[in-house]
Structures are given as C-alpha cells and as structure tokens.
C-alpha cells in the first residue's frame with residue numbers, strides 16, 4: 001500500500017515536472033503546413049482556379065469541372081493536351097512571430113512533379129527536375145510576417161525530356177505499351193518521373209504535373225535532430241541488441257545530452273560534444289524481453305515507439321519519434337547444393353514469401369485515400385500474403401503504405417525506380433538519382449516491413465534477353481554497359497548505403513535472366529505463360545529459387561466495367577473496351593493482342609462464353625486456374641523455391657489486367673483462390689507419371705498433427721475410395737503424404753466423371 005502511494009505521488013510529481021519542463025524548455029522546432037489558399041492556372045491564361053495541395057493538374061481540372069472523368073470511355077485520348085502544357089500554382093501565407101523568431105526556416109517541398117521553378121516572394125529559389133526528390137531550401141531571409149507568396153511554375157515534361165533525349169549520345173529504349181508514338185514514350189527514361197505515367201501494359205497515359213506531396217516550413221534553432229534510425233542487430237528471448245543512428249545539425253560546438261526511450265522507458269543516455277555542422281552519431285543499446293515483429297501468419301507484428309531527445313542544459317533542443325519493429329532479417333543469396341539460394345530469414349527462421357507485385361493504386365497519386373490504402377493492404381493480409389513487391393515503374397510509396405505493411409506484417413521488396421528500359425548515364429542523372437534514393441531510403445529505413453532493396457525491374461533482361469543489345473553498335477554497347485555498371489553497381493548501392501547500411505541490395509530483378517536462363521541462381525520472372533503463349537502446365541516445370549513475377553490477365557468485375565462504359569460499349573471489341581486493354585504486341589499497334597491471348601488460353605481450358613458478362617467471368621476463372629497451378633508448383637517445391645509473387649495485386653484504373661483485385665477494390669476469382677493457397681497449410685494434388693501424389697506445404701512455426709482425408713467419387717457424389725492418413729506436418733516443409741497409382745484408383749471407372757478431393761482435418 002505504502003509503495004502504491006509512493007508510486008502514485010511520484011507519478012503526479014513526474015507528470016508535473018514534465019509539464020513544467022516542457023513549458024520552460026520547449027523546443028522551438030516547429031512545422032507549418034502550406035496546404036491552404038492554393039490556386040492554379042494554365043500558363044498563358046488569366047484565370048486562377050482553386051487548387052488542392054497535395055494534388056495534380058488533372059484532379060484540379062476535374063474538381064473545377066474543366067474535364068470529365070479521365071477513366072470514362074475513351075476520355076484518356078481527349079486529355080493528352082494537359083501533359084503538353086505548362087501550369088502554375090501559387091499560394092499566399094502568413095507566418096507567426098513565434099515561427100519567425102527561429103534561427104533557421106526551411107521550405108520543405110516533399111514532392112514536385114516534375115520540372116518546377118519555385119519562386120518565394122518573387123525570388124527564384126529552386127529549379128526542380130525530379131518527382132521523387134524532397135527539396136529543403138533555407139529561406140529565413142526571404143520570409144516575412146504577412147503575405148508571403150509561393151509561386152511554382154511547372155514546365156511540361158516534353159520540352160525537357162525531348163531536349164535530354166536529343167542531347168544524349170546514344171538512343172535509349174523502353175518497353176512502354178501505349179498507343180502514343182515511340183518517340184514520346186522514350187522521353188520517360190530521361191525524366192525522373194514515375195514511369196507508369198507514360199503508359200504501361202495495364203495503364204493509361206496521363207502526364208501529370210503538380211505538387212504531389214506536402215509543402216511545409218520547418219523551423220529550428222541551434223540544434224536540429226534531422227534523422228534517426230533504429231535497427232536490430234541481434235535477438236534472443238531475453239534481450240535484443242539494438243543500434244541507433246542519428247543525424248544532427250549543430251550551428252556551433254555544443255555539449256548536449258542525448259536521450260533515447262522505447263515505449264517511454266529510457267534505454268540510453270549519453271553526453272556528447274556536437275561539432276559545428278553535421279554530426280553522425282551512433283550507439284548500441286538493448287531492449288529486454290523484446291516482443292518481436294513477425295510477418296503475417298507467423299506471429300504478431302509488434303511495433304515499438306522510439307523517441308530521441310537532444311537537451312542542452314535544461315532545454316530540449318530537438319526531438320524525433322519513430323516507430324519500428326524489433327526483428328532481424330537476412331536475405332540469403334548464397335551458394336548451396338542446388339545453385340544459389342534466394343530466401344528471407346526473419347528472426348533466424350527461413351520464411352517462404354507469398355505475395356504479389358504492387359503497382360500504384362491510381363494514375364493520380366493524391367486520389368488514393370488512407371482508407372483505400374488500408375483496404376488494399378488488408379486484402380493482401382486476409383489472403384495470407386507476407387510480401388509485396390513495390391515495382392520500379394511507380395514511385396516510392398507514401399508513409400501510410402509502409403505503416404500499414406508494418407502493422408499487417410507484410411514484408412516489402414522495394415525496387416528502385418527503374419523499369420524495363422535502358423537508362424542514361426550523365427553526371428547530372430547520377431547525382432539526381434543519388435539524392436532521390438537518399439531522400440527516400442531515409443524515410444523508409446525504420447519500417448520493419450522493408451526486406452530488401454532492388455536496383456531495377458528488368459533492365460538487364462531488356463538489354464540482354466530481349467536483345468536490345470543488338471540495336472547498338474559495338475562501341476555503343478561498350479558505352480551503355482559501362483553506364484549500367486556504374487548506375488546499378490556503384491551509384492545506387494552507394495546512395496542506399498549512405499542512408500541505410502542494414503539491408504541487402506539486389507542489383508536487378510530478375511537476376512537470373514528471363515524465362516529460361518539460370519533458374520537455379522536467384523529470382524525469376526516467368527512469362528512463357530502469357531507473353532510466350534505456353535500452356536499453364538509449364539508453370540509446373542519452370543520453377544526458380546524465387547518467383548518474383550509471373551501472371552495471367554483477366555477482366556474486372558462487371559460492376560467495375562459499368563463505371564467506365566455505356567451499355568453499348570459492353571462488347572469485347574468495342575473501342576471503349578479496347579482502350580481499357582493495354583497489352584499490345586511488340587509493335588504497339590495490335591490493340592486486340594491482350595484479348596486474343598485470353599481467348600487463346602480460354603479455348604484450351606473452357607468453352608466459349610455465351611455473352612459479354614460470361615466472358616468477363618470466365619476470364620477470371622481462367623486467371624484463377626493459371627495462378628493456382630503456379631502457386632501450387634512453387635510451394636510444392638519449397639525449399640528449392642522460397643518465394644512466389646504473382647503479377648499483380650491491384651490496378652491503377654479500371655482495366656483488363658493481371659490484377660487479382662480490380663481498381664474498385666473488388667476481388668477477382670483468383671484472389672479467393674490465392675487466399676486458400678497462401679494459407680499456412682496448402683494441399684496440392686499432383687500427378688507424377690503413373691501416380692497421384694498429395695503434397696502438403698506447411699509454413700507454420702510448429703508441427704501440425706492431423707488427418708489427411710482423400711476421397712475419390714463421381715459427379716453424383718458416389719464415393720469409390722476414401723483414405724484417412726494420420727499426418728504430422730513438420731514446420732516449414734513441403735512433403736508428399738499419400739501416393740497412389742492411377743491404375744489402382746481408376747480401373748473400371750469412367751475417368752471423365754471422377755473427382756478427387758483432399759482435405760486436412
């Protein structure tokens with residue numbers, strides 16, 4: 001009792017002192033968001049219209065009723081002019097005296113899309129040219145208490161893109177399936193802007209412009225804690241060995257105390273002499289009885305809040321809070337008896353990756369709400385996924401996306417932003433990429449969900465396997481190969497390392513070549529099904545160590561098709577439906593190519609559907625069948641194969657595509673099947689020569705005991721044979737639990753009417 005009173009009193013005392021302390025010693029570090037009073041206009045016109053920031057020209061034009069829904073019917077083609085114009089944004093704002101008295105004021109522009117001249121009170125303070133960068137401009141001397149004007153002029157990317165393209169010594173290429181001219185699509189390689197904005201084989205072409213991320217003013221005084229990274233070095237039941245890294249700015253030599261707390265418990269304290277300028281500070285500490293972060297299906301995704309404080313004398317100079325998980329993660333890419341492995345080891349345990357490739361959720365990045373992000377990540381978690389690959393033709397996702405992946409235990413394979421192209425190698429390009437990577441990795445590095453960084457999507461295979469190499473003379477080949485070696489072998493890994501030294505870097509995906517090259521050595525993109533027209537059955541034999549891409553298209557649900565069509569458009573070959581099917585043949589001209597591939601496969605596995613609605617439906621059954629064959633094959637073959645990420649989880653507009661969840665968030669048939677097949681236990685019935693084998697893959701952390709029930713019956717439910725096999729499923733294994741000869745099972749029966757079912761109880 002006494003103890004209790006004492007504790008209570010001390011708590012009250014402590015609470016008061018924190019309150020007093022924070023009044024007396026409150027840090028002046030503040031942030032003011034510039035979200036209001038924005039207006040925009042097309043350069044050369046006189047009327048300013050209200051604008052939303054963050055946002056983009058297209059969505060502002062929609063809001064002002066200047067254009068119709070870009071996704072409806074064939075509106076896309078009528079709206080191409082927007083990307084060819086220059087646009088202006090401006091706002092007016094005041095600053096409080098409290099804010100102005102800070103020694104340093106930075107204008108922080110988290111994302112400008114893309115070529116932007118920024119003027120503050122009439123003075124040009126920045127020429128931006130990279131959508132993925134965050135810009136911080138010191139502007140104390142340019143700000144005043146009232147009527148500050150921030151004016152941003154966005155140049156059309158075409159002029160700049162074309163100029164860059166024309167001045168580059170060799171031609172560059174990109175796989176961009178859109179119906180624009182090839183010359184246009186090649187600009188995207190030179191411009192540091194999300195590649196998919198220029199059109200893709202599942203996406204339209206909208207060259208956006210605008211302020212796509214928040215703008216704020218950050219204020220601070222002598223000392224500023226700019227970066228904080230917390231990482232796990234070792235784990236045991238009793239203790240986690242942790243590492244902290246801080247990037248601190250100090251404008252003079254200063255003696256300070258550094259404090260670090262985890263969930264409000266102090267875990268480290270130290271006095272340090274800050275030198276003038278930037279200080280990189282790191283130290284180790286430990287967390288007792290850590291609650292580990294686990295990926296979906298293996299345990300809780302526990303998270304910890306860490307707070308770092310810098311104090312000098314009694315004053316809090318600067319503070320920073322981050323959230324992370326305690327976990328160790330290794331990507332094991334090492335020689336083994338089968339070649340070279342590629343698998344994830346989480347908290348010391350090899351984990352089979354089950355997931356999909358993720359693309360941006362909309363053409364207009366600001367349109368996706370937090371609730372929509374959460375819904376999609378839930379769709380992934382509900383389907384028992386534990387990994388998504390953020391593909392390199394989009395952008396580094398917003399914080400909300402990674403926060404949700406942390407929360408739901410979804411690991412992220414993070415591409416750098418290069419996809420299916422040959423890229424330039426000028427010093428400015430290298431510098432720009434370096435800064436973009438540092439900005440983003442610094443933002444991403446505390447997320448326990450980030451498993452690895454990957455240099456690019458299909459840049460190597462484009463050059464070697466798609467034979468783009470042959471487009472170059474021998475001299476050009478030497479030049480190009482040198483630039484790629486520099487970019488993906490030096491510049492990018494070095495930039496990553498400066499911001500985060502804790503993660504594995506994979507230079508390119510796939511790193512085994514394409515389709516038939518080097519299956520035993522890394523990650524595979526398997527596209528002989530679909531692009532190569534091979535039957536689904538070839539999924540059974542084309543298995544690599546980590547299947548990072550494969551897939552099959554289907555149409556969205558009818559309800560989704562209705563959102564972009566009039567009733568008369570609802571035939572497969574209508575102009576509108578074809579505008580919402582972007583997979584075209586290599587010459588980019590054959591618009592019927594995607595549909596004809598679906599029909600090619602449908603003819604092999606299903607009867608021709610009777611009408612439009614049935615066609616949409618059967619296309620989904622077909623996709624489900626193909627993906628199921630692939631996933632079963634990959635999981636049956638673990639641990640040789642340790643990951644399966646199908647192409648693709650979602651859509652960025654309503655379209656025929658490889659997605660399993662359509663743009664409206666509706667599950668296609670495949671997504672339901674994926675949920676079953678990605679469960680911790682997967683049963684697969686497999687025909688091996690003259691026998692039927694029942695395989696079970698078990699990803700659970702413990703052994704499972706149960707009974708495998710296998711039934712052979714006819715279409716009327718008449719049971720011919722039934723097996724009850726007691727099984728012990730070892731954790732993290734895939735094995736055969738029953739094998740019967742086909743002859744024994746089927747003699748005397750009509751094979752065409754036999755059904756074989758297997759379940760685990």
Ligand code: BMA
Nearest residue numbers: 201202420457458525549647
């Ligand atoms: C993969 C991807 C994408 C493409 C998809 C379907 O190779 O990397 O570029 O959309 O195939 O063709």
